[in-house]
Amino acid sequence: MPQNQEFFNRRLHSLLGVIPVGVFLIQHFIINHFAVYGASSFNAAAHFMESLPFRYALEIFVIFLPLLYHAIYGLYIAFLGKSNTRRYGFFRNIMFMLQRVTGVFLVIFIAWHVWETRVAAAFGADVNYDMMADILSSPFMLVFYIAGVLAATFHFANGLWSFAVSWGLTVTPRSQKIMTYVSITVFLVLSYIGIRAIIAFLDPALANM
């Protein structure tokens, strides 16, 4: 075992959560949001992303490898902690617990989501509006996807807050408090975009647009 790797590993984990995973999350949500303007609009946006040059390199180095590292090392971090929110019900301690709960849930959700879309695409399925409308027509999957979107936006927003502390950007209590408001705003805005896109896949009128 190499010594003193922990500092590097933890900082890398913190950085990758924001860049590129967090940035990808925002980009993904914005593409999803095209569904609000109808199926053809969404399909055009999805097709544009699919036809980006160096697609496999982008997917591997911007999405899969950082995401895998963040997920696996994150699981390790989550199981090192011992939640004590019953004894200490402070706001930040509850956020600490939720960050770990949403993280573990996201590993399951994203694994399933990648399997159902990207892996299916590799086997020849067409990732388009109809595919998502079909998935979300099941009430269980609808709830699962809404939970996944909310978990992701929470984990990203709260992760931004801890990123700022872990890298020493916000030091004083006041700066950390302002960052709390910033992270709440990020959570609300991204959740709105994400949920609105999900609802768009349920609307039969949009499917024919």
Next chain:
Amino acid sequence: MSEQKTVRFIVTRQDSPDASPYTEEFEIPHRENMNVISALMEIRRNPVTVDGKDSAPVVWDMNCLEEVCGACSMVINGKPRQSCTALVDQLDQPIRLEPMKTFPVVRDLVVDRSRMFDSLKKVKAWIPIDGTYDLGPGPRMAENKRQWAYELSKCMTCGVCLEACPNVNSKSDFIGPAPVSQVRLFNAHPTGEMNREERLNALMGDGGLSNCGNSQNCVQACPKGIPLTTSIAALNRDMTLQSFKNFFGSDKL
């Protein structure tokens, strides 16, 4: 004359480091202005449980009796704190006393806080001047800075912040908040600054500050009101810069 008021205690006991813990209940006569320590002394005088069973006196640790040494810390009604300043009249009964289980239990309420002292050694929380000859007076510290540093120097290594931290436990080797804040104290000292990099590199080592999960329980739990989370974030910033220096080199000391 009215009936004698009494106080009930439920004490978590453990006969040896490897024995399994059990609880015993005691009832003692109430006195004005009693603290948990004077109550434990009363139990020690007559160690008979409420069931009338003869028991061994409860063992606990104490020293200064004025909340500056940190030795008498224990978990009182679920909260880690010093038993000397835990006034019986301000506590809900029955009063539950448990050892701080984050640390190895020696016996009953006595825990071994060695890991904290080892951590202070690890981060070199002192100013090394060897004392073989007179160096003369040290550099002066601005009064406002001294007052600021005094707040950090109030740490008594009591272990309450480690007990409250979800990331300090048997599964992890996280150093915990208290020694981190001491690094900030000694790095801020005009002479102590000399060993700034050594301390930062120690904090960047395995089991160091990077294990912090920002639950911020420590700052809420600290009996001395030390701004522990500010220290943590400030050192995170110092560590970030130090890591760049370590990697790229630097033209500054």
